[in-house]
Amino acid sequence: MNAILSPSRPKPSEATISDLTTELSRRFGDRVSTSAAIREQHGHTLTWVKNQPPDIVFYARTTEEVSEIVKLCAEKRVPIVPFGTGTSLEGHINAPDGGVCIDLSLMKRIIAVHEEDLDCVVEAGVTRKELNEHLRDKGLFFPIDPGADASIGGMVATRASGTNAVRYGTMKDVVLSLTVVLPTGEIVKTSSRARKSSAGYDLTRLMIGSEGTLGIVTEITLKLNGIPEAISAGICPFPTVKAACDAVILTIQSGIPMARIELLDEVQVKAVNLHSKLDLPESPLLLLEFHGSEAGVQEQAERFGEIAAEFTDKPFVWATKPEERSRLWQARHDAYWAARGLRPGAQSVATDVCVPISRLAECVAETKRDILESGMIAPIVGHVGDGNFHVQPLVNADDPAEVAACEAFVDRLVKRAVAMEGTCTGEHGVGQKKMKYLEIEHGADALNLMRVLKRAMDPHNIMNPGKIVAL
Amino acid sequence: MNAILSPSRPKPSEATISDLTTELSRRFGDRVSTSAAIREQHGHTLTWVKNQPPDIVFYARTTEEVSEIVKLCAEKRVPIVPFGTGTSLEGHINAPDGGVCIDLSLMKRIIAVHEEDLDCVVEAGVTRKELNEHLRDKGLFFPIDPGADASIGGMVATRASGTNAVRYGTMKDVVLSLTVVLPTGEIVKTSSRARKSSAGYDLTRLMIGSEGTLGIVTEITLKLNGIPEAISAGICPFPTVKAACDAVILTIQSGIPMARIELLDEVQVKAVNLHSKLDLPESPLLLLEFHGSEAGVQEQAERFGEIAAEFTDKPFVWATKPEERSRLWQARHDAYWAARGLRPGAQSVATDVCVPISRLAECVAETKRDILESGMIAPIVGHVGDGNFHVQPLVNADDPAEVAACEAFVDRLVKRAVAMEGTCTGEHGVGQKKMKYLEIEHGADALNLMRVLKRAMDPHNIMNPGKIVAL
Numbered sequence: 001m002n003a004i005l006s007p008s009r010p011k012p013s014e015a016t017i018s019d020l021t022t023e024l025s026r027r028f029g030d031r032v033s034t035s036a037a038i039r040e041q042h043g044h045t046l047t048w049v050k051n052q053p054p055d056i057v058f059y060a061r062t063t064e065e066v067s068e069i070v071k072l073c074a075e076k077r078v079p080i081v082p083f084g085t086g087t088s089l090e091g092h093i094n095a096p097d098g099g100v101c102i103d104l105s106l107m108k109r110i111i112a113v114h115e116e117d118l119d120c121v122v123e124a125g126v127t128r129k130e131l132n133e134h135l136r137d138k139g140l141f142f143p144i145d146p147g148a149d150a151s152i153g154g155m156v157a158t159r160a161s162g163t164n165a166v167r168y169g170t171m172k173d174v175v176l177s178l179t180v181v182l183p184t185g186e187i188v189k190t191s192s193r194a195r196k197s198s199a200g201y202d203l204t205r206l207m208i209g210s211e212g213t214l215g216i217v218t219e220i221t222l223k224l225n226g227i228p229e230a231i232s233a234g235i236c237p238f239p240t241v242k243a244a245c246d247a248v249i250l251t252i253q254s255g256i257p258m259a260r261i262e263l264l265d266e267v268q269v270k271a272v273n274l275h276s277k278l279d280l281p282e283s284p285l286l287l288l289e290f291h292g293s294e295a296g297v298q299e300q301a302e303r304f305g306e307i308a309a310e311f312t313d314k315p316f317v318w319a320t321k322p323e324e325r326s327r328l329w330q331a332r333h334d335a336y337w338a339a340r341g342l343r344p345g346a347q348s349v350a351t352d353v354c355v356p357i358s359r360l361a362e363c364v365a366e367t368k369r370d371i372l373e374s375g376m377i378a379p380i381v382g383h384v385g386d387g388n389f390h391v392q393p394l395v396n397a398d399d400p401a402e403v404a405a406c407e408a409f410v411d412r413l414v415k416r417a418v419a420m421e422g423t424c425t426g427e428h429g430v431g432q433k434k435m436k437y438l439e440i441e442h443g444a445d446a447l448n449l450m451r452v453l454k455r456a457m458d459p460h461n462i463m464n465p466g467k468i469v470a471l
Numbered sequence: 472m473n474a475i476l477s478p479s480r481p482k483p484s485e486a487t488i489s490d491l492t493t494e495l496s497r498r499f500g501d502r503v504s505t506s507a508a509i510r511e512q513h514g515h516t517l518t519w520v521k522n523q524p525p526d527i528v529f530y531a532r533t534t535e536e537v538s539e540i541v542k543l544c545a546e547k548r549v550p551i552v553p554f555g556t557g558t559s560l561e562g563h564i565n566a567p568d569g570g571v572c573i574d575l576s577l578m579k580r581i582i583a584v585h586e587e588d589l590d591c592v593v594e595a596g597v598t599r600k601e602l603n604e605h606l607r608d609k610g611l612f613f614p615i616d617p618g619a620d621a622s623i624g625g626m627v628a629t630r631a632s633g634t635n636a637v638r639y640g641t642m643k644d645v646v647l648s649l650t651v652v653l654p655t656g657e658i659v660k661t662s663s664r665a666r667k668s669s670a671g672y673d674l675t676r677l678m679i680g681s682e683g684t685l686g687i688v689t690e691i692t693l694k695l696n697g698i699p700e701a702i703s704a705g706i707c708p709f710p711t712v713k714a715a716c717d718a719v720i721l722t723i724q725s726g727i728p729m730a731r732i733e734l735l736d737e738v739q740v741k742a743v744n745l746h747s748k749l750d751l752p753e754s755p756l757l758l759l760e761f762h763g764s765e766a767g768v769q770e771q772a773e774r775f776g777e778i779a780a781e782f783t784d785k786p787f788v789w790a791t792k793p794e795e796r797s798r799l800w801q802a803r804h805d806a807y808w809a810a811r812g813l814r815p816g817a818q819s820v821a822t823d824v825c826v827p828i829s830r831l832a833e834c835v836a837e838t839k840r841d842i843l844e845s846g847m848i849a850p851i852v853g854h855v856g857d858g859n860f861h862v863q864p865l866v867n868a869d870d871p872a873e874v875a876a877c878e879a880f881v882d883r884l885v886k887r888a889v890a891m892e893g894t895c896t897g898e899h900g901v902g903q904k905k906m907k908y909l910e911i912e913h914g915a916d917a918l919n920l921m922r923v924l925k926r927a928m929d930p931h932n933i934m935n936p937g938k939i940v941a942l
Contacts, residue, residue, distance in 0.1 A: 116724060116829035159669040170667050172676070173644060188917040194825040195857045196641050197894035198630040198680055200901055200909050200939055201921045205643070205676035209669055226726040253587060255697040296767055354665040358587035386666045423668035430671055438671050446659040449928070450672045456927030457920070468671055 009461045011097050012078045017055045020078060020100070024058060024069070031059040031106075042083050042101040044094045048347045048397055048406075049433060052094035054081055054101035061106050063179055063187055063218040070216065071185030073100055079465050082212040084154030085127060089350040090431025092158065092211050096466040102216060104153050110134050111219065118224045119176055119193060124153025124217050131222075140224045143168035146427065147333045153217045158429035159209030163332065166252075166385030167259045167291065168225065170427070172208050179219035180207055183458040193221055206453075211429055212464035214457050228291035231259075232301060233325040236288065237281045237314040241265050241368060241380070244284045245361035247311040248384045252357055254307065256300050260289035261385040262332055265368065268339060268379035275338030276331040281314065286384075287332055289325070332381070339379045339392045346377075347397035351410050351433075353417035354388040354426025363420055364389060367413055374409050388426035415440065430468045438469070480932045482568050483549045488526045491549060491571070495529060495540070502530040502577075513554050513572040515565045519818045519868055519877075520904060523565035525552055525572035532577050534650055534658055534689040541687065542656030544571055550936050553683040555625030556598060560821040561902025563629065563682050567937040573687060575624050581605050582690065589695045590647055590664060595624025595688050602693075611695045614639035617898065618804045624688045629900035630680030634803065637723075637856030638730045638762065639696065641898065643679050650690035651678055654929040664692055677924075682900055683935035685928050699762035702730070703772060704796040707759065708752045708785040712736050712839060712851070715755045716832035718782040719855045723828055725778065727771050731760035732856040733803055736839065739810060739850035746809030747802040752785065757855075758803055760796070803852070810850045810863045817848075818868035822881050822904075824888035825859040825897025834891055835860055838884055845880050859897035886911065901939045909940070 012020075024032040033039070039053035060066045073080050079099030086093055095101060107123035110131065114120065115138055122131060129149045131142050144155060146162035154160075156178065161170035168174065177191040180203075190203035207214060238244035244263055251258060264272065264285045273280055286308075290300040305316055319325050331338075340348050355363045364380065371378045371391070382389030391413060395406045414424045414437050424430075424437035439447050451469045454461075461471045483491075495503040504510070510524035531537045544551050550570030557564055566572060578594035581602065585591065586609055593602060600620045602613050615626060617633035625631075627649065632641035639645065648662040651674075661674035678685060709715035715734055722729060735743065735756045744751055757779075761771040776787055790796050802809075811819050826834045835851065842849045842862070853860030862884060866877045885895045885908050895901075895908035910918050922940045925932075932942045 114827065114829065116720060117827040118724065119827070159667075159673075161667055165667060169644075172673065173640075182916070182920065186916045188920060189914065190917065192889070192894045192912060193827045193892040194859075194888075194894040194897060195828070196630075196632055196636060196825055196859060196897050198896045198898050198900040199894045199905065199912055200680070200918075201685075201924055202630075202643065202673075202676045202680055203913075203917060203920060205673045206924075209671070209673055214672075226724070228726075249587060253589065253697070255699075293770060295770060299764060299766060354667055356585065356588040356590070356664045357666070358585060388665075388667060417665075418663070421664040423663045423665040423670045425669045426665060426667050427669050429669040434670065441663060441670055442674075443660065445653070445657045446661065446674060447671075449653065449659060449674060452927050453672055453677075453924065456923050 009077045012076065012099060016076055016078060017098065020072070020076060021056055023072070024056065028058065033057045042086065042093065042103065044091045045086060047089055048349050048395065049091035049094065052096050054095035055098040057101045057103055059103045059106050063181065066102060066181045066216055066218055067185045067187050069100065069102060070181050070183065073462055074183060074185060074460060077460050077462060079462050081464050082157065082216045084125065084151030085149065087148035087150050088154065088158055088431060089428045090433040092429060092431040092467060094432060104151065104218070107218065113138060115140065117193065118226070119221055120224055121219060121221045122152055123219055125151050127151050128155065135224065139227050141227050142222060143225055144171055144174060147336065152220050152222070156208050156217045156220055157211050159427070161383065161427045163260045163262055163383055165383060166261055167257055172205055174223045175204055175208055175220060176223060177221040178204055178207055178217050180215040180217055182215045183463045209429065211431065211467050213454060213468050214463060230294045230297040231289060231291055231325065232297050232318060232320045233287070233289045233328055234301065234316060234318045235280065235328065236286045236308050236312065236316045238284045238286065238312045241284045242361045242365045243311040244286050245364055245384060247286065247308050249357050249360065250307050251304055252385055254303065256303050258288065258385050259291040260287065262287040263380070263382040263384040263389065264335070265380040267377070268335055268381050271338040271342045271379055272331045272335060275341050276334055278331055287328060335381045336392065340394065342379070343377050343394040346394040349393045349395060349406055349410070350390065350428065351413065352388060352390045352426050352428045353413055353422055353424060354386060355417050355420045355422030357387040359420040359422065360384060360387045363417060363422070366416060367391060370409060370412060374405060376406065376409065386426065387422070432467060435468065435470065480548045483547065483570060487547055487549060488569065491543070491547060492527055494543070495527065499529065504528045513557065513564065513574065515562045516557060518560055519820050519866065520562035520565065523567050525566035526569040528572045528574055530574045530577050534652065537573060537652045537687055537689055538656045538658050540571065540573060541652050541654065544933055545654060545656060545931060548931050548933060550933050552935050553628065553687045555596065555622030556620065558619035558621045559625065559629055559902060560899045561904040563900060563902040563938060565903060575622065575689070578689065584609060586611065588664065589697070590692055591695055592690060592692045593623055594690055595622060597623050599623065599626065606695065610698050612698050613693060614696055615642055615645060618807065623691050623693070627679050627688045627691055628682050630898070632854065632898040634731045634733055634854055636854060637732055638728060643676055645694045646675055646679055646691060647694060648692040649675055649678050649688050651686040651688055653686045654934045680900065682902065682938050684925060684939050685934060701765045701768040702760060702762055702796065703768050703789060703791045704758070704760045704799055705772065705787060705789045706751065706799065707757045707779050707783065707787045709755045709757065709783045712755045713832045713836045714782040715757050716835055716855060718757065718779050720828050720831065721778050722775055723856055725774065727774050729759065729856050730762040731758065733758040734851070734853040734855040734860065735806070736851040738848070739806055739852050742809040742813050742850055743802045743806060746812050747805055749802055754785070758799060806852045807863065811865065813850070814848050814865040817865040820864045820866055820877055820881070821861065821899065822884065823859060823861045823897050823899045824884055824893055824895060825857060826888050826891045826893030828858040830891040830893065831855060831858045834888060834893070837887060838862060841880060841883060845876060847877065847880065857897065858893070903938060906939065906941065
């Protein structure tokens with residue numbers, strides 16, 4: 001491969017942006033905005049990553065419109081940043097070089113639900129909750145659940161997963177096909193609706209996780225699942241995070257088809273209790289969910305109970321009523337906002353890593369020790385069935401020493417995970433903040449291969465520049 | 472994207488090959504062969520695809536050796552064709568431009584089995600049966616089963632699947648990471664051992680299904696599964712293939728976690744009876760397998776029985792003893808050779824397509840009618856839980872009219888599947904014979920994107936040229 005490539009696009013001039021604004025406004029009227037508030041809202045807003053707004057925000061309604069804008073921007077060498085709901089966590093939607101943000105939130109059509117094939121076709125702006133609302137009466141559901149009510153397009157972009165991934169996989173496993181606007185403005189469909197194919201390169205998975213740097217996903221064909229006949233959930237407290245992780249390891253190894261197996265450390269439990277007005281025991285907890293037939297769920301729960309008893313003598317509480325389950329999972333999903341409540345006014349840092357499950361207990365325990373030694377408030381939650389966990393330090397963003405200490409902590413966390421044969425991010429994605437870790441994780445040659453692909457598909461570096469592999 | 476690219480490599484001269492042979496022989500001794508028999512054995516041998524042998528066969532022992540040879544070939548612009556067991560079906564291993572075949576069958580180390588993580592690391596030449604033999608005592612198994620005892624490297628290359636895919640996925644779902652020698656000779660690792668990651672472009676899945684055209688896979692990290700506590704198998708006869716397919720559709724929709732659900736049409740059953748000395752009822756059959764706990768398997772089987780009863784009044788026979796199950800599945804796996812017995816001396820054509828399951832009954836029924844009208848002998852077997860089926864016409868390869876009629880039949884089959892939103896190949900891959908269908912299936916722009924990727928990674932077009940996207 002060639003050595004690292006240099007940028008081939010100068011930052012667009014004020015005149016270019018001004019001309020483009022005039023042209024777009026003439027064509028699309030009030031679906032084009034340059035107001036400061038709208039622009040800022042389309043940069044990163046959720047965590048400590050600095051907000052970098054685009055120059056122009058355009059609300060697209062169709063794939064053809066996206067194609068049209070991309071062609072225009074390609075001609076003028078203007079950067080493009082696709083936007084779904086803005087819930088990404090690592091600076092994915094920032095516009096360090098300005099340019100046009102293409103907001104896809106108006107693209108909300110559910111184009112087809114093929115009940116017989118257990119699949120559906122949706123536009124990129126449909127959110128996961130909107131989709132599930134639409135599907136409920138058909139007895140189907142879309143299982144990927146990253147917590148936030150993200151858009152399906154955004155979830156494709158970041159290769160999202162979440163609480164159900166241990167059973168149902170991640171976005172890479174549930175997407176059958178994508179409609180993508182390439183950096184040239186060409187519209188391609190990456191695959192057919194067949195369940196499997198060996199017909200050429202896997203363009204679908206090349207796009208999944210590419211964070212808008214190789215093209216803009218406008219339509220998605222998704223696998224669906226039947227709503228399970230029976231669902232039951234439970235909470236199990238453990239004396240230490242290590243004991244909880246050891247129980248998870250044995251559960252996964254024993255082949256119990258867990259639907260969800262989530263860890264909350266005692267700091268996170270405290271935050272959740274405060275935020276969601278619950279009275280969960282303030283020790284490390286596993287939140288569990290089982291899907292299957294009535295008999296199957298019962299059997300799974302009993303088996304898990306036997307395993308858990310080896311690692312804890314605390315009571316094991318079951319919630320079979322839908323409203324109890326909902327309350328429990330809502331509490332889990334509120335973890336991010338609950339954590340922020342532990343230090344009002346502080347900025348939240350949301351980071352994640354993932355390790356082979358045999359190293360999970362060790363990795364979490366070392367990280368807890370590191371948090372303690374650093375004197376930080378940093379709750380831990382995790383999709384531990386996959387070896388994936390999140391740490392959420394709360395920092396005073398105005399205190400450079402605290403920020404530096406947190407940066408150093410994240411650095412140690414990532415290097416710890418990578419040293420254990422893990423990854424710098426299990427599901428949040430690279431965005432801006434994890435770019436520096438790609439070489440540590442993949443090595444220079446593999447990272448360079450990513451650059452070769454980016455350069456081949458986007459030679460003018462207009463698609464979400466400054467993310468994943470900055471050219 | 473640029474328009475279709477033209478070849479950038481002339482066919483190597485006799486002098487180049489002669490020099491290369493000398494150089495390789497000096498370095499590697501008798502692991503380099505130019506004997507006609509060895510060369511022919513390394514071209515396509517299994518079906519009607521014409522044998523095109525390489526100029527040189529090299530038996531590699533290590534990733535570093537593969538890298539060394541690739542560098543040498545890159546410098547001299549000599550084509551390279553990777554070889555596992557030679558069981559691919561569409562001409563994948565032919566060498567239309569000659570060059571060096573790198574045979575990986577000596578790379579048989581099982582480098583690690585991580586029982587706690589349910590994964591293992593193997594060299595590319597390990598076959599699936601060898602791996603399962605190694606794993607058996609540990610209570611683990613590798614589920615992907617394409618019938619032939621293919622090498623794991625070859626299975627990665629073709630994105631193989633087979634009988635267990637309906638439950639356990641295809642190669643794209645079970646590979647965690649790959650070691651790949653790129654067309655430059657650089658060695659990269661595509662991912663970590665973490666169960667999931669959002670750390671950059673999915674190089675793993677870019678390589679899976681690339682059939683050696685983007686690099687050579689030398690090591691594979693694979694997910695494993697625990698051997699199920701209980702397995703039971705069964706046979707269910709149906710009056711028509713349509714009735715059998717309709718039963719499959721309802722079974723999949725009802726969410727029964729089938730491990731295997733295979734269709735044999737009455738022609739194939741006859742062939743199997745003759746070949747494997749069985750007395751299966753000579754009507755369309757479903758062969759089934761259920762994995763789970765004792766109670767779970769029982770429950771699945773009962774539910775399937777209820778569904779099947781809606782579509783057939785024939786008896787439903789169970790095989791719970793391991794030796795009965797083995798005999799049944801051996802018969803299924805012998806389908807290819809059994810079919811050849813229906814017309815001794817004829818050449819076998821092995822082809823496959825895959826459609827959304829709602830179109831399966833219709834697609835198979837139309838194909839049966841087409842076979843009848845064409846006057847061919849062409850048994851059908853299928854991994855019908857995925858909507859994937861195989862047709863195996865038996866033709867006199869010396870009769871141009873028969874060959875032309877068969878080509879026309881395959882053409883209709885592919886177009887029928889693509890028109891039903893399916894794919895030209897569910898699992899065999901593109902090789903040489905399905906290349907002409909990629910544009911029909913994907914469209915010119917998506918195919919051109921594949922060419923852009925190929926050109927970026929292999930600018931001199933040395934990696935398995937003339938396959939998938941001939942530059």
